[in-house]
Amino acid sequence: MSESEMAPTNDSHRNRFFSKISLLVARWMIPTDDRGRIRMVVDSLILHLHPSKVPQSTLKWTYTWGLGGLSTLLMLILGVSGLILLNNYTPSAPQAYLDLLELRANVWFGEWVRNLHHWSANLLILVAVLHLVRVFLTGAYRPPRQLNWVIGWLMLLLIAAANFTGYLLPWDQLAYWAVTVGSSLIAYLPLVGEGLARLALGGTEVSTNTLQNFYALHISFIPLLIFALMSYHFWRVRKDGGLSIPKTSAAQEDGRMERVTTIPHLVQRELVFALVWVALLIFIAKLLPAPLEDIANPNLSPNPAKAPWYFMGFQELLLHFHPTLIVGLLPFLLSILVVSLPYWDNRFESVGVYFRSPKGKRLTQLAIGTALVVTPLWVIADEKWFSWVDWLPFLPQWITMGGLPFISILVFFLLADRAIERWFRASLEERVLFHAAFLLTAFVVLTVIGIFFRGHGMALVLPWQG
Amino acid sequence: MENSNPASLSRRSFLHLAYAALGSLAFLESGLILFQYLQPRLGEGEFGSKIKAGLVNDFPPNSVTHISNGRFFLVRLAEGGFLAVYQRCTHLGCTVSWEMAQNKFICPCHSSHFDQQGDVENPPAARALDLFAIEIINQEIWVDTAKPLSRQSFAPSQITYP
Ligand code: HEM
Numbered sequence: 001m002s003e004s005e006m007a008p009t010n011d012s013h014r015n016r017f018f019s020k021i022s023l024l025v026a027r028w029m030i031p032t033d034d035r036g037r038i039r040m041v042v043d044s045l046i047l048h049l050h051p052s053k054v055p056q057s058t059l060k061w062t063y064t065w066g067l068g069g070l071s072t073l074l075m076l077i078l079g080v081s082g083l084i085l086l087n088n089y090t091p092s093a094p095q096a097y098l099d100l101l102e103l104r105a106n107v108w109f110g111e112w113v114r115n116l117h118h119w120s121a122n123l124l125i126l127v128a129v130l131h132l133v134r135v136f137l138t139g140a141y142r143p144p145r146q147l148n149w150v151i152g153w154l155m156l157l158l159i160a161a162a163n164f165t166g167y168l169l170p171w172d173q174l175a176y177w178a179v180t181v182g183s184s185l186i187a188y189l190p191l192v193g194e195g196l197a198r199l200a201l202g203g204t205e206v207s208t209n210t211l212q213n214f215y216a217l218h219i220s221f222i223p224l225l226i227f228a229l230m231s232y233h234f235w236r237v238r239k240d241g242g243l244s245i246p247k248t249s250a251a252q253e254d255g256r257m258e259r260v261t262t263i264p265h266l267v268q269r270e271l272v273f274a275l276v277w278v279a280l281l282i283f284i285a286k287l288l289p290a291p292l293e294d295i296a297n298p299n300l301s302p303n304p305a306k307a308p309w310y311f312m313g314f315q316e317l318l319l320h321f322h323p324t325l326i327v328g329l330l331p332f333l334l335s336i337l338v339v340s341l342p343y344w345d346n347r348f349e350s351v352g353v354y355f356r357s358p359k360g361k362r363l364t365q366l367a368i369g370t371a372l373v374v375t376p377l378w379v380i381a382d383e384k385w386f387s388w389v390d391w392l393p394f395l396p397q398w399i400t401m402g403g404l405p406f407i408s409i410l411v412f413f414l415l416a417d418r419a420i421e422r423w424f425r426a427s428l429e430e431r432v433l434f435h436a437a438f439l440l441t442a443f444v445v446l447t448v449i450g451i452f453f454r455g456h457g458m459a460l461v462l463p464w465q466g
Numbered sequence: 467m468e469n470s471n472p473a474s475l476s477r478r479s480f481l482h483l484a485y486a487a488l489g490s491l492a493f494l495e496s497g498l499i500l501f502q503y504l505q506p507r508l509g510e511g512e513f514g515s516k517i518k519a520g521l522v523n524d525f526p527p528n529s530v531t532h533i534s535n536g537r538f539f540l541v542r543l544a545e546g547g548f549l550a551v552y553q554r555c556t557h558l559g560c561t562v563s564w565e566m567a568q569n570k571f572i573c574p575c576h577s578s579h580f581d582q583q584g585d586v587e588n589p590p591a592a593r594a595l596d597l598f599a600i601e602i603i604n605q606e607i608w609v610d611t612a613k614p615l616s617r618q619s620f621a622p623s624q625i626t627y628p
């Protein structure tokens with residue numbers, strides 16, 4: 001922060017003199033009426049979080065879309081509504097479900113608070129991912145902001161964990177089987193998976209032990225960690241010199257950065273944005289009830305059994321590939337790529353430019369379009385015609401469902417990379433953008449297929465024929 | 467404090483070393499305590515402990531009986547041996563059911579099929595249904611549900627004879 005860069009001076013006498021004077025002046029400036037005093041306290045509170053001035057250009061709504069701020073708001077709502085829910089909740093096997101029935105039937109605003117918690121939690125996943133996408137598209141993960149990029153990913157994982165542990169708490173059929181399927185996904189992790197799943201479940205399958213473990217994680221460890229990381233995340237935004245500065249093209253040089261005071265310019269915007277969203281959430285919680293099915297029954301699996309919606313992309317992939325590839329190798333490679341990204345894709349000039357360049361924008365559109373067409377076709381082909389397992393039945397599954405498809409995808413990927421480098425003369429950062437846009441879109445399509453287009457026995461169906 | 471003899475340990479560095487060693491030990495111990503603390507808690511007669519399925523003669527040869535408090539199927543093969551087949555599908559954990567007419571276990575979730583011994587007949591499940599250990603004492607069949615025994619496929623050595 002430029003404001004904090006005070007030139008060191010050895011003239012401490014003069015310094016002390018000036019600080020005395022300024023203290024005097026400040027005393028003299030303290031408002032005499034109550035309104036003014038409260039205002040001053042609030043203002044100085046705000047200025048602990050924000051710098052006193054921010055670049056005008058970063059206030060532009062279409063740069064951040066307010067997504068970090070909305071994540072913060074949702075976390076606060078989750079914390080408060082969660083604490084209120086605690087008053088009417090017992091983490092034990094049949095009682096948890098009965099408590100929620102009671103909450104719905106006999107507690108004033110009980111159902112509404114639960115709906116608020118439910119919808120905020122689900123919205124948070126979407127919003128945090130969109131925030132990540134914004135950070136990616138503007139190149140804001142590049143130095144000096146690489147640490148916040150990693151912190152952000154940690155928070156995203158924790159948000160998924162909070163959602164997953166929360167999902168079990170209502171103890172209905174939906175909760176029971178989604179967590180059964182979700183924890184079976186974890187058990188496919190190589191080496192540690194079985195042990196980890198057993199430890200998390202507190203046994204071999206979902207039970208009261210699991211409920212207690214998940215409850216403890218859900219209401220203390222995970223939220224505490226998220227709130228701690230959030231504070232650090234905010235502090236780092238300031239340490240890294242505030243937000244990245246939006247530019248319309250990499251070539252454009254902002255000669256002089258126009259700065260405006262945080263109060264009221266930034267704070268007012270935040271307040272209005274937060275109020276609009278609070279109003280929206282109040283209505284959503286009023287209109288859309290959170291689902292509550294029959295009480296959990298370990299002897300009766302629903303058909304089909306699906307993981308929570310945010311894991312359906314993985315469950316869809318598991319229908320096509322060997323589990324070790326999806327639950328082991330894929331997350332491993334992904335985390336290496338993500339953490340190392342700011343170190344090799346770090347051109348400073350295009351930080352703050354959406355899509356890096358006009359060519360980057362065209363490539364992104366191309367990637368999204370291609371993924372939208374290719375992914376569903378591939379899913380259908382793999383389901384109906386394409387099967388290494390049937391063609392080479394004498395080979396073990398880890399080759400026919402693991403090694404061979406992995407290598408073929410890698411070859412496709414390298415060919416595509418060469419092609420866009422050759423045909424479009426795409427630079428490194430534009431190629432990274434292309435691949436990321438393709439992969440993200442493909443994952444979204446897989447998630448949508450998993451949620452809406454998989455019916456009885458996980459066969460492909462049309463949602464309106466369900 | 468200078469120490470002229472490099473082979474001997476000064477009092478200070480000895481203490482440092484001791485602190486570090488004790489500290490690591492304490493850390494390790496806490497870790498182990500936490501690990502043990504989090505281990506599954508088991509109740510008597512419930513799923514997770516040893517469960518009495520019944521007497522040998524209660525189960526005719528070539529039959530499959532669901533023992534619901536133990537979450538397993540007691541399979542008596544045609545030649546008289548027993549298998550305790552865990553009801554949890556090895557694909558993603560759903561509960562399979564025994565379909566008498568088709569003579570197989572079928573998982574409702576993603577349609578894996580298993581034969582009477584628990585072997586996979588139809589993927590996505592990749593390995594046979596897990597087993598529990600059986601002990602037959604005075605014609606009583608006891609099944610230890612603490613830990614499922616995973617296996618790739620059926621082998622005659624898995625059968626318990628009365
Ligand atoms: C609980 C979740 C999160 C909260 C509350 C949060 C909050 C914020 C806020 C308020 C900002 C200020 C600017 C803005 O709103 O865009 C910000 C910036 C940033 N966030 Fe997050 N964030 C979260 C998750 C993430 C994730 C998942 C990532 C990426 C993996 C991330 C990476 C960053 C980076 C790199 C910046 C600096 C952006 C810039 O300078 O342009 N954050 N975050």
Ligand code: HEM
Binds near residue numbers: 079124169
């Ligand atoms: C990152 C923050 C959080 C997320 C993403 C989250 C998510 C969830 C989800 C998805 C549910 C299931 C709701 C349903 O479908 O009924 C849930 C339930 C619950 N959560 Fe949270 N939660 C968070 C924070 C908290 C906190 C801080 C507390 C309390 C201190 C809390 C207490 C509860 C309780 C008591 C329930 C059970 C009631 C119910 O199922 O409606 N949560 N949470």
Ligand code: FES
Binds near residue numbers: 557575576
């Ligand atoms: S859980 Fe049984 S087939 Fe998927």
